Amino acid sequence: MTAPVQPNSFKTGPDERGYFGIYGGRFVAETLMPLILELQQAYEDAKADPAFKAELQALSTHYAGRPSKLYFAEGLTKHLGGARIFFKREDLNHTGSHKINNCLGQILLAKRMGKTRIIAETGAGQHGVASATVAARFGLPCFVYMGATDVERQAPNVFRMKLLGATVNPVTAGNGTLKDAMNEALRDWVSNVEDTYYLIGTAAGPHPYPELVRDFQSVIGTEARAQMLEQEGRLPDMIIAAVGGGSNAIGLFHPFLDDRDVEIVGVEAGGHGVDIENGHAASMTGGRPGVLHGNRTYLLQDADGQILEGHSVSAGLDYPGVGPEHSWLRDTGRVQYVPIVDQEALDAFQVCTRVEGIIPALESAHAIAQAIKVAPTMAKDKTIIVNLSGRGDKDVHTVGKLLGMDI
Amino acid sequence: MTETRIDRRFASLKSEGRPALVTFMTAGDPDPDTTLALLKALPGAGADVIELGMPFSDPMADGPAIQAAGLRALKGGQTLQKTLDLVRTFRQSDDATPIVLMGYYNPIYSFGSEAFVAAAKAAGVDGLIIVDLPPEADDELCLPALEAGLNFIRLATPTTDDKRLPAVLANTSGFVYYVSINGITGSAAPDASRVAESVARIKRHTHLPVSVGFGVRTAEQAAAIGANADGVVVGSAIVSAVAASLDSEGRATPATVPAVLALVSDLAGGVRAARKSVAA
Numbered sequence: 001m002t003a004p005v006q007p008n009s010f011k012t013g014p015d016e017r018g019y020f021g022i023y024g025g026r027f028v029a030e031t032l033m034p035l036i037l038e039l040q041q042a043y044e045d046a047k048a049d050p051a052f053k054a055e056l057q058a059l060s061t062h063y064a065g066r067p068s069k070l071y072f073a074e075g076l077t078k079h080l081g082g083a084r085i086f087f088k089r090e091d092l093n094h095t096g097s098h099k100i101n102n103c104l105g106q107i108l109l110a111k112r113m114g115k116t117r118i119i120a121e122t123g124a125g126q127h128g129v130a131s132a133t134v135a136a137r138f139g140l141p142c143f144v145y146m147g148a149t150d151v152e153r154q155a156p157n158v159f160r161m162k163l164l165g166a167t168v169n170p171v172t173a174g175n176g177t178l179k180d181a182m183n184e185a186l187r188d189w190v191s192n193v194e195d196t197y198y199l200i201g202t203a204a205g206p207h208p209y210p211e212l213v214r215d216f217q218s219v220i221g222t223e224a225r226a227q228m229l230e231q232e233g234r235l236p237d238m239i240i241a242a243v244g245g246g247s248n249a250i251g252l253f254h255p256f257l258d259d260r261d262v263e264i265v266g267v268e269a270g271g272h273g274v275d276i277e278n279g280h281a282a283s284m285t286g287g288r289p290g291v292l293h294g295n296r297t298y299l300l301q302d303a304d305g306q307i308l309e310g311h312s313v314s315a316g317l318d319y320p321g322v323g324p325e326h327s328w329l330r331d332t333g334r335v336q337y338v339p340i341v342d343q344e345a346l347d348a349f350q351v352c353t354r355v356e357g358i359i360p361a362l363e364s365a366h367a368i369a370q371a372i373k374v375a376p377t378m379a380k381d382k383t384i385i386v387n388l389s390g391r392g393d394k395d396v397h398t399v400g401k402l403l404g405m406d407i
Numbered sequence: 408m409t410e411t412r413i414d415r416r417f418a419s420l421k422s423e424g425r426p427a428l429v430t431f432m433t434a435g436d437p438d439p440d441t442t443l444a445l446l447k448a449l450p451g452a453g454a455d456v457i458e459l460g461m462p463f464s465d466p467m468a469d470g471p472a473i474q475a476a477g478l479r480a481l482k483g484g485q486t487l488q489k490t491l492d493l494v495r496t497f498r499q500s501d502d503a504t505p506i507v508l509m510g511y512y513n514p515i516y517s518f519g520s521e522a523f524v525a526a527a528k529a530a531g532v533d534g535l536i537i538v539d540l541p542p543e544a545d546d547e548l549c550l551p552a553l554e555a556g557l558n559f560i561r562l563a564t565p566t567t568d569d570k571r572l573p574a575v576l577a578n579t580s581g582f583v584y585y586v587s588i589n590g591i592t593g594s595a596a597p598d599a600s601r602v603a604e605s606v607a608r609i610k611r612h613t614h615l616p617v618s619v620g621f622g623v624r625t626a627e628q629a630a631a632i633g634a635n636a637d638g639v640v641v642g643s644a645i646v647s648a649v650a651a652s653l654d655s656e657g658r659a660t661p662a663t664v665p666a667v668l669a670l671v672s673d674l675a676g677g678v679r680a681a682r683k684s685v686a687a
Contacts, residue, residue, distance in 0.1 A: 305517025
């Protein structure tokens, strides 16, 4: 694949048809096409409305707890003996991850559009919990599609969603993971077009979802950039985030894209290893471009174009695609995407817990693992921001099982 | 564009004064030999146009019956190339019955749009229905397909309003596939009188034949819908008949082909009674 032309700015996409280079677009059934055009218009209107911005700002501050802290991870820095590591503490947000940023923005959009029913897909359950939370806050019924496999491995989040009043629909199609949940959510949307708002949790799907999810998540990078300048007087040398669908990563990365001296690294789920077909979820390392869930992007697929399930120890990264903007950033070379395998993530999970006193989500542990790899090779005056996208309480059962403990 | 088998078939049925029976089945469900046997026998049982599903791992617009049919076919090793091979073999004995390939874009994108269009034309395919390619993406496959002389059949839905219809119809050829409900394949039966209004609405925008599908299962429904449409599409009911005939391992049995043909004969009776029931 030839590399696309280097743009003057990496922050201007998508174009009016929803493309980042060749990626993105609107590959949906005709039934949904009028709906996503309506959503696009509603989002344009909302962006131009100061009242929308003010309401989102107030909720972010008082409900979600923003701004999240930029924390100097002294324990991990000393342990590694290289570059200084900072955590962007999205784990401290209400509901325990970055997912609330997007959900607050989208629930306000749904309200503006007069929609009365919320549907969402979820993998790890973090987005399902965040969706159920904002639906409860605004008094809207919420239906969450979750792969049956994920329902089993993320039982605490399933219970939280139910407590919040959401209906959790286990999806048994396919392997019962995130992609199957997304298929089922799309089927629900096609069947309930009048009253239903589809609250997509990641920066993927048909235009305008990749753009609007990115915009709502960019608060992460905007804050982190200002905090780093305030605390250290300069920009970081490197920023790192885990990439499944890629919403926490694009949220951190986007405000830094035109800071050419900042090295940007996205961490994909290497699972059992990227050489093992269907043994990982690293779509940009081990996949090729294709069309799924409304957009063109890198996908894990077989020779016939059938989508593979992928594998990761982390349910939130277990998705065979990735947001289209990441695919474009990969091809342009602006962002480097690297795989971290299950074992490295599990090791990082434990190291972080022991030396920093923070239990990270298994998703975030992939980003930490990359920092553990590179920090010792960097000078002590260099700085790295790692996006601590979520807390790990939800993962203790999974990790316990893998460590041979019965919790 | 030159006249295709689809154009000729709808023209001749118009002179007969009855709607077309358009049957759908998934290629390779549960194996290619069964599909080939069905392809060869369907015209005799009364199918006027055959839609052949190209199985895909993630059929977002399909209900449980067609999802399951696709999984059975993929499990049996069906590929896009094998689907094209089935059409080529069928064409050796039938040069009249139109074949429409229906499915999702990714396997075609993976094959290569230009290469696929050429291979489909060479195999004897007449038209394409690609669920996840709206007119906004016409440059991907629709335009190359039209260029090669294949019909590109578009879905119009209840959400396609009068403002949007012209864009949907612009590059559509062969026929228009009206999706009678907002929903997935195999959902509840559509209301015949509402469908009649919708077909009339579409016909104000186009001279193309309009076929109606999603939710049609019985001869009675086919007759009611066909009274006001140029074609009636039946899919989930047919693949459900395939499913019901399989053994416990999911393999075809001697009952498979007869079961499907019995259903299709019955449906064919429905479309043949469609206009008579109106006249009566």
